[in-house]
Amino acid sequence: MKIKYTYYFIFSLLLSMSSAFAAKMPMPADAPASYESECASCHMAYPPGLLSEQSWKNVMSSLAKHFGTDASVDAKTQLEITNWLIKNAATRQKYSETAPENRITKTSWFVRKHDEVRPDVWKRAGIKSPANCSACHIDAASGIFSEKNIKIPAK
Template identity: 50%
Template sequence: MVKRQLISIAALAGAPFLQPAWADEDAARGVPLQPKYQQECGACHAAYPPNMLPAVSWRRIMINLNQHFGTDATVDAAAAKEISTWLNANAEVGKRAREAPPEDRITLAPWFKREHDEVPAATWKLPVVKSAANCAACHTKADQGDYSERNIRIPR
């Protein structure tokens, strides 16, 4: 927590050298989420911002929805096309996109691990957290695609 506060103060003071890789508040607030994407994908998990994966990962995910991390997440053809187009247009293109994470899992991306390295192991195990995929447990505006520092509340 102390580190988080320090980072916030540093950000306010305009000290970019102290910020983590994705502490840019504008970037962390993300693009507006496509309603169809929110409806179809956000029902079972946070509607992860499209820039959390490179286009190649999204493509693989969208063609394998019948076996989507152990569940059937199929959508109709029209929805699949609409969502795929939007994901492709908004996928990560920066340095995070150089390598698709293992299994196309956001939580296995090096940047994800780096950004969360200060979260205690016990916090991840809390029943209200349950899974690293449960973004909204700490990112209170995850449903809107907002992962900015100011909207983080880590449960105890």
């Protein structure tokens, strides 16, 4: 009986640790200023651990057609941001898949975590898109995506 409870305790501990990791994806302290000034000028500066190395390479090699916008930067800035994103890209298997269409919102983990969100919720004026993490995740800018700290806009 004692062994059964020990295994249960260990399983519970591991489960809570994995969900804690999923909820926290902090921005690395060495983020180049260009990442904030270039990328965050149009959208949230996504923590690089949300995509794989290959996905970041794909994103950064197609800035002229960045999700319908020309987000081109000079070669030096592009190399600086690309190298930093690759250095800090996802390494855990859960996050390291190559994202379909290079979109965080198309990854299997994102879809699984948001499967209860109805399609009409994404279209609310206060959200507009699944890519707008900070619309619902209060601490998204800090890389904290805890399910305990969500406020979904009513409209």
